[in-house]
Amino acid sequence: MTDAQNGGYDEFLDALEAGEGYYYACSNGHALVPPRRVCPHCGDRDLEQTELPETGEIRTHTTVTVPTPQFEDDAPYVTAIATFGQVKLTGIVRDIDPVDVEIGQEVTVTVEPSETTDERTIAFYAHS
Amino acid sequence: MSKAFVAGTGMTAFGTFPDRRGRDMFAEAGLAALDDAGLEPEDIDEVFYGNFVGTLAENQGHQGPLASEALGTTAPSRRVESACASSGLAVRDAVRAVRSGESDVVVAGGMERMSNMGTAGATDGLARAADDLFEIRSGVTFPAAYALMTRAYFDEFGGDREDLAHIAVKNHDNALVNDHAHLQEEITVDDVLESPEIAAPLGLYDACPISDGAAALVLLSPSYAKEHGLDAGVAITGSGHGGDTMALQDRQSLATAPATRDAAEAAYDDAGIGPNDVGLVEVHDCFTIAEVLALEGLGLYSYGEAIGAARRGETCRDGALPVNLSGGLKAKGHPVGATGAAQVAAVRNLLNGTHARADAVDDDVTVGVAHNAGGTVASAAVHVLEVEE
Numbered sequence: 001m002t003d004a005q006n007g008g009y010d011e012f013l014d015a016l017e018a019g020e021g022y023y024y025a026c027s028n029g030h031a032l033v034p035p036r037r038v039c040p041h042c043g044d045r046d047l048e049q050t051e052l053p054e055t056g057e058i059r060t061h062t063t064v065t066v067p068t069p070q071f072e073d074d075a076p077y078v079t080a081i082a083t084f085g086q087v088k089l090t091g092i093v094r095d096i097d098p099v100d101v102e103i104g105q106e107v108t109v110t111v112e113p114s115e116t117t118d119e120r121t122i123a124f125y126a127h128s
Numbered sequence: 129m130s131k132a133f134v135a136g137t138g139m140t141a142f143g144t145f146p147d148r149r150g151r152d153m154f155a156e157a158g159l160a161a162l163d164d165a166g167l168e169p170e171d172i173d174e175v176f177y178g179n180f181v182g183t184l185a186e187n188q189g190h191q192g193p194l195a196s197e198a199l200g201t202t203a204p205s206r207r208v209e210s211a212c213a214s215s216g217l218a219v220r221d222a223v224r225a226v227r228s229g230e231s232d233v234v235v236a237g238g239m240e241r242m243s244n245m246g247t248a249g250a251t252d253g254l255a256r257a258a259d260d261l262f263e264i265r266s267g268v269t270f271p272a273a274y275a276l277m278t279r280a281y282f283d284e285f286g287g288d289r290e291d292l293a294h295i296a297v298k299n300h301d302n303a304l305v306n307d308h309a310h311l312q313e314e315i316t317v318d319d320v321l322e323s324p325e326i327a328a329p330l331g332l333y334d335a336c337p338i339s340d341g342a343a344a345l346v347l348l349s350p351s352y353a354k355e356h357g358l359d360a361g362v363a364i365t366g367s368g369h370g371g372d373t374m375a376l377q378d379r380q381s382l383a384t385a386p387a388t389r390d391a392a393e394a395a396y397d398d399a400g401i402g403p404n405d406v407g408l409v410e411v412h413d414c415f416t417i418a419e420v421l422a423l424e425g426l427g428l429y430s431y432g433e434a435i436g437a438a439r440r441g442e443t444c445r446d447g448a449l450p451v452n453l454s455g456g457l458k459a460k461g462h463p464v465g466a467t468g469a470a471q472v473a474a475v476r477n478l479l480n481g482t483h484a485r486a487d488a489v490d491d492d493v494t495v496g497v498a499h500n501a502g503g504t505v506a507s508a509a510v511h512v513l514e515v516e517e
């Protein structure tokens with residue numbers, strides 16, 4: 001599974017990793033993570049590639065102690081949903097004590113391999 | 129719209145049965161439902177069978193024909209897969225088959241076998257109800273997804289873990305007399321608060337168990353029931369299905385369940401009722417927070433109000449609106465693909481007085497609702513059941 005291509009998503013991760021993250025904005029103000037051909041909220045196909053803001057804000061988070069086998073060596077780890085301007089991303093908050101994670105906290109985003117499988121994962125770093 | 133009579137229900141005990149094949153569990157539930165309806169395998173026109181992880185757990189795709197064989201027939205059958213809402217949607221498709229006039233006698237049900245996969249295997253299987261690209265690859269497990277919603281709910285509306293603990297305590301208490309329940313064990317608020325964390329802020333006792341089991345219903349068209357002198361007593365009078373984006377990150381609100389709202393409005397309209405008419409409800413409480421999201425989505429509470437309902441006693445057995453008298457997924461158990469059908473079975477049996485907790489149902493209650501959710505409620509099925517005069 002590690003070598004499988006995930007059309008559109010891999011390019012998105014490449015861009016995030018290079019610090020050139022982007023998202024799609026539809027004509028009606030909906031923000032979407034690639035791959036997308038059409039906006040699921042309104043059906044608009046006119047998706048404009050838009051630069052991802054450098055910093056985001058944690059919207060919600062959890063500390064996972066019972067992982068799937070793919071994250072066995074990563075646990076316990078913090079998974080969060082963070083808002084970057086209009087768009088939300090889901091990723092793992094690295095290098096932080098779970099008790100220090102807070103809603104509203106500022107984060108930056110990159111891509112890093114998971115400890116268990118080496119599979120690329122969206123990673124957040126907190127800046128407080 | 130016309131209705132579909134619920135002529136029979138059947139369930140295996142829910143629990144840990146790693147050595148039983150799914151086909152045998154579905155046979156036990158389905159044959160019991162046929163016996164309850166007083167019908168024979170040859171009477172069945174169609175089978176709608178819910179199952180989620182059978183391809184992983186039993187190395188078995190194409191389970192529909194096996195479901196029919198388990199009932200003693202080769203009637204046409206298909207597997208319906210919508211994660212935890214699989215058999216709620218199997219029931220919905222069965223209702224539509226009856227209403228369309230194409231079928232008179234339909235079996236709807238489901239089965240799940242997960243305990244044979246172990247905790248890690250079942251965690252892996254259940255996670256697949258989330259979005260592989262956007263969620264699973266970021267470490268989202270099934271409990272984690274609901275934990276993300278829990279924290280968002282606390283932040284948006286308030287409430288705390290103790291409010292949620294009262295939901296678990298209530299549902300365990302309800303299951304004490306239910307011999308089909310996976311967990312028949314009284315627990316306290318402290319037990320919940322002190323249980324090991326699985327995905328903070330949720331602990332082990334906020335979560336339903338990993339269960340095996342099967343459930344089945346026999347549905348009849350009104351004309352068939354009349355022709356054959358079958359007095360079913362309770363009918364499905366409303367059915368609704370709501371959808372949402374698969375991944376939480378694509379939703380505006382992380383603390384509500386719009387798919388439940390859409391399904392409920394459709395089902396209430398269909399039955400010609402409103403939330404005020406509902407006298408009892410079985411909701412999808414895979415985690416304690418899920419009961420809160422369900423009650424608000426169903427319009428039985430305003431947004432932000434259901435979090436304290438169990439703590440205030442309103443949803444307890446002697447409260448104004450008993451919720452999950454069967455024990456819910458939390459204590460009755462959650463064999464994923466069987467859950468939606470088991471909820472409809474519980475509502476029917478509570479309304480006709482044959483359920484172990486039927487004594488908690490007031491005499492004037494004639495309307496019950498079953499709510500089944502898939503994933504983080506990207507799929508929701510709602511059914512209205514009514515006592516027929």
Ligand SMILES: [Zn+2]
Nearest residue numbers: 026030039042
């Ligand atoms: Zn749009």
